[in-house]
Amino acid sequence: MVLPLHAQEIIKETQADTVKPARVNPNKRVKIDGVIAVVGDFVVLDSDIDLMYRELQAQNIPVKDVKRCELLGKLMEDKLYAHQAIQDSIIVADAEVNETMDKQIDYFVEQLGSEDKMVEYFKKKDIETFRAELFDMIKNQKLTEQMQKKIIDEVEITPEEVRIFFSQFEGEDVPIFGAEMEVAQIVIKPEVSEEAKQEVIRRLKEIKQDVLNGSSFYSKAVLYSEDPGSRSNGGYYKMTRKTPFVKEFKDVAFSLDEGEISEPVETEFGYHLIYVEKIRGQVIEVRHILMKPKVSNEALIAAKEKIEKIRQRILAGEIDFAEAARSESDEKETRNSGGLLMNPRTLETRFELTKLPPEVYSEVSDLKEGEITQPILSDDRATGQSYKIYTVMNRYDEHKADYALDYTKIKELALKEKQRKIIGEWSNEKIKETYIKVSPDYQGCDFANDWVKN
Structure with a gap:
């Protein structure tokens, strides 16, 4: 049946509906489903x-002041x-939904103690019912994300619009930007x-x-991949030539025919076995197995000794941190910038203190x-x-926007x-x-959107 596209209305209660409670305050919890x-x-x-x-409670988010409305x-x-x-x-591919769902379930199990406790906590009949409902919820969330992305993807802003936006702020209304810092690192990877390497290649060829x-x-892939x-x-990825995968991986993936499996492929992450499952025009669906050669204790000791020597040379003034990063660091993403970390959200080198990766913040927050x-x-x-060794290149105090x-x-x-x-x-x-229909039990809600018209 095709529903007519016209104005909103209130749902009329019928015998076919699930039994509903008497009219209630919409901000009170309602126990009977419908x-x-x-x-x-x-x-x-x-x-x-x-x-x-x-879900909010399982993620330790306070719900005391969150209303049903x-x-x-x-x-x-979202709907x-x-x-x-x-x-x-x-x-939205089912494989993508399943990947997110598996991670979500792993998190819930970790928080609640077991799969049975998770099912009991969410008041579901069994794990299959819970997975089915969670699958639908995640798929709708991903559809929502894709739709929102489509709406704003082509939105651009001109320098004049930025100027007009900023000119509306005066005095105490001018935005305040928090304290920031620029952090640099030098990375030394143990030699494998x-x-x-040959042992990993042998295992991949056997697979x-x-x-x-x-x-x-x-x-x-489920049993042996280290990705x-x-x-x-099962090692699944959907990709085009513009998908941000390392070059070696993409070059091999796009050289294979549908159903073909590569020889072991070396990248900075380890060795991959790549299987092209489907080719749909410019889009390919691949599965891969990643294995990483094991690092010996001797190699770890040698890497630590090397980075300690670099640190001593910097402290002695023989070389500055940026020069050492460019000449010695094993991480190409930061090496050319003198070790400066890039903020993935702003694509700048400045981080608000609270936005630094936690493992970095704990090391650099008190550095002089x-x-x-x-x-x-x-x-x-x-x-x-x-x-790794870190240093703080620059600090920027909290200030009014300039x-x-x-x-x-x-x-x-x-x-934004x-x-x-x-x-x-x-x-x-x-x-x-x-x-759109809205139940009379919720017609008193003060919605941000005009869901109900009188």
């Missing part, structure tokens, strides 16, 4: 709000985006022996032969000018073990404000076009 809203092709149940409460408004927004995403033929003899590549981002979903940390053993899940000095940050604020307005306009337009 349809409380319809947005396009989606319904919202009371139990959906209960699930959101429990707020959560219903958020759910209806509106998801509904429109389907109309616009936006597709040729024997360790390839097993797959050619009928074994499942998916199962082999934490894809192991749980010119000080260098002791060598730190890092065990990155992606790149493996290495020794148009000349803080233009990039001001531009970011102005762009413009995007917010465009999303608001889009929502208002789609609410008018989309079939």
